[in-house]
Amino acid sequence: MNKLLKLSLAVLLLASVIAWFQPNVLHNNTKYLHDVAAKFPALVSFFKWFHGSKGSTTATDHSDHAQLKEPTSAPVEPTRVFTKEELANYKGENGGDIYLAIMGRVFDVTRGRDFYGPGGGYAFFSGVDGSRAFVTGDFKPEGLIDDITGLGSQDYIGLRDWLDFYTKDYEYIGKLQGLFFDADGKTTEYYHDAQQWIKEASSHKEDEDLFKEKFPMCNIEYKPEEGSRVWCSTKSGGIKRDWVGFPRSLYSADSKNIRCACAQEADLNDSLLKEYPNCPKDATSCMLPK
Ligand code: HEM
Structure with missing residues (x-):
């Protein structure tokens, strides 16, 4: 979605919330939007959506900044090591330089x-190193x-993407002595733990993406007089493909969630799938029971 549209939507939605809770801070200004978001955590997922793949939702673009995929080349390792106190001097006061750290970089x-x-x-x-707040x-x-322990899988993807963003858009000038690097700039055990969390999150996301491609969501429509209809086509659930598939109920492994999925013939025996009652096996469209 283009940035102007996103920003307009963002401002509209947040402005309504602000007007409801805090009419006095209704300014068309991102600083206030962030202040309000900090007060209302439910808005954070919306924030994440706004920043596309740097957040923890599944959105993928942040048009101007970068396509935040895997870094294409390894960044040149700087040798300078900052203490937290040193870093705190670089907040841009009196026209001075501005530095920030993310995951110790x-x-x-x-x-x-x-x-x-x-x-x-x-x-x-x-x-500062405010890594955790990025997500x-x-x-x-x-x-x-800087402590990023115990975050969700999507958050680690978000952090990975923010780090890629800074690596691409700004100069990597040093390491911060703390959780991720020691006083000599050597990686700590925590650094390796964090790498592992990010790696696991990335591979989890890959699995999820593959699963979504294997079982895309169905198209769904509802008409009060007829009820709900689900159907498959070569584009549903945001997945464009060269097969149509057959609508089935798809159960999550713990059976707690059910959604409609389009499945190819070869996958129809998958134990997570169930046929819809009163819908022929080979139908590409099914009416759901009312
Ligand atoms: C967790 C939530 C968010 C975080 C951590 C975050 C962080 C950031 C950061 C670090 C930048 C500067 C990027 C740079 O150096 O170029 C930025 C830019 C920006 N943010 Fe956010 N932001 C969040 C949510 C939002 C929301 C909800 C809005 C919408 C009102 C917003 C609007 C903007 C705008 C308009 C810019 C500058 C334009 C651009 O993207 O190039 N941000 N954000």
Whole structure:
């Protein structure tokens, strides 16, 4: 979706929430949008959607910035090691440089002064490693921390994408002594744990994507007089393909969730699939029981 449309939607939705809860902070300004989001965690998923693949939803683009896939080349390793106190000096005050860290890597974001400089909408990221807040949306001081333990799989993907973003758009200038690197800039055990969480999350996402391609969602329509109809076509559930498939109920492994999936003939015996009652096996469209 194009950025202008997204931003308009974002502003509209958030403005309604702000107007409802806090009419006094109704400013068309991302700083306030973020302040409000920090107060209402339910909005964070919306925030994540806005930033596409850097968040933890399944959206994929952040048009201007980058297609945030795997980094194409290994970044050149800087040798400078910052302490937290040193890093805190780089918040862009009095026209000075602005640095931020994500997962222990320090980036020079001075050219993003409008975002990160004093008074900028993202100034809270400057001079600190606020890795966790990139995916939780908790921009309060206690949320702006480098500890990324215990996040969800989608959050680790989001963090990976933010790191790719900074690596591509800004200069990687040093390492931060702390959780991820020691005083000599050597990787810590925590660094390797984090790598592993991200790796597992990435492979989990790959599996999920493959599963979605194997069993795409059906098309669904509802008419009050007829009820719901599900059907398959060469494009459903956002998956374009060269086969149509047959609508089936798809049960999650724990049987807690059910959705309609289009399945190819070769997969029809999969134990997670069930036929719809009163719908022929080879029909590509089924009416659901009312
Ligand atoms: C977890 C939530 C969010 C985080 C962590 C986040 C973080 C960021 C960061 C770090 C930047 C600066 C990127 C750069 O250096 O170029 C940025 C830019 C921006 N953000 Fe957010 N943001 C969030 C949610 C939102 C939401 C909900 C909106 C919508 C109102 C928004 C609007 C913008 C805009 C308009 C820009 C600048 C335009 C651009 O993307 O190039 N952000 N965001």
